[in-house]
Amino acid sequence: xxxxxxxxxxxxxxxxxxxxxxxxxxxxxxxxxxxxxxxxxxxxxxxxxxxxxxxxxxxxxxxxxxxxxxxxxxxxxxxxxxxxxxxxxxxxxxxxxxxxxxxxxxxxxxxxxx
Numbered sequence: 001x002x003x004x005x006x007x008x009x010x011x012x013x014x015x016x017x018x019x020x021x022x023x024x025x026x027x028x029x030x031x032x033x034x035x036x037x038x039x040x041x042x043x044x045x046x047x048x049x050x051x052x053x054x055x056x057x058x059x060x061x062x063x064x065x066x067x068x069x070x071x072x073x074x075x076x077x078x079x080x081x082x083x084x085x086x087x088x089x090x091x092x093x094x095x096x097x098x099x100x101x102x103x104x105x106x107x108x109x110x111x112x113x114x
Contacts, residue, residue, distance in 0.1 A: 009102075011049040013056070020051055020085045024058075027084035031076045034069055040077055044102030047094060049081070056087045063098045 013021035028046055029039045040046050040060070048059040058081050062070050074091050082089040 009044055009047065011046075013049040013051045017051045020056075020087075021049055023084045024049055024056070024081045027080045028077060031073065031080050033063065033073065036063065038103075038107055040073065042104045042107040043098070044104065045073075045098065046077065047096065051085075051087065054087050056081060056085065056089050058089060058091045059094050060091060061094050061096050061098050065095075065097075 011021055011025075013024070025041060025046075029041050031040045032038065033040065033043060033045075036043065043063060045062065046058060046060050048057075050057045050059075058077060060074060060077055062073070067073070070093070074093055078089050078091040081087075081091075
């Protein structure tokens with residue numbers, strides 16, 4: 001994968017409401033995967049954020065299809081996103097496969113991935 005692809009994932013909200021998008025991104029850095037010890041942002045699990053009026057929609061994936069922490073991660077992500085902006089938040093679990101190239105640049109260095 002090219003170096004450009006490893007950069008921060010661009011969400012729809014980055015262009016429609018960049019201020020709120022950044023607030024959500026920073027808040028979600030507090031949602032940690034308990035097994036890996038990295039945030040959902042560092043892992044690249046939050047694939048998109050759409051903000052419309054007073055609602056927002058988060059699209060998220062898991063590192064494995066049957067992640068035992070999946071429900072808790074989804075709910076923590078939804079709650080943190082809602083807390084960050086005050087917008088009602090829905091969350092969608094997408095079935096796209098995760099791979100280490102989706103991680104933020106430098107996040108995988110402790111794991112020997114990059």
